[in-house]
Amino acid sequence: MPKFIDTHPMEPFTADELKKLQNAAPDEFGVTHHDILFSEKDNKIYCVLDAPNAEAIHKHHEKAGIKCDWVCEVQSTRE
Numbered sequence: 001m002p003k004f005i006d007t008h009p010m011e012p013f014t015a016d017e018l019k020k021l022q023n024a025a026p027d028e029f030g031v032t033h034h035d036i037l038f039s040e041k042d043n044k045i046y047c048v049l050d051a052p053n054a055e056a057i058h059k060h061h062e063k064a065g066i067k068c069d070w071v072c073e074v075q076s077t078r079e
Contacts, residue, residue, distance in 0.1 A: 001050045003034060004057050006071040010043045018045070027063070029056040048074075 035048040
C-alpha cells in the first residue's frame with residue numbers, strides 16, 4: 001500500500017484524541033495511520049498514512065473537517 005505524509009493544523013484535535021486515532025481501523029477510503037506526529041506549540045500535525053492514493057488522503061481529512069496544507073507520497077526505510 002502506498003505511504004503518504006501530510007500536514008495540517010492540530011486544532012481541533014487534542015494529544016489524547018490523536019493517540020486514540022493512531023490505532024483506528026481503516027476508514028471507508030482505505031486510509032490507516034502509520035504514525036501521527038504533532039506539535040501543540042506550533043499547532044501542526046504531520047500524518048504518515050497508508051492509503052490507496054492521495055485522493056483518499058484528502059477525503060479522509062475532509063470527513064474530519066480538515067484541509068491539508070500538502071500531501072506527498074513517500075517511501076520508508078521501515079517496512
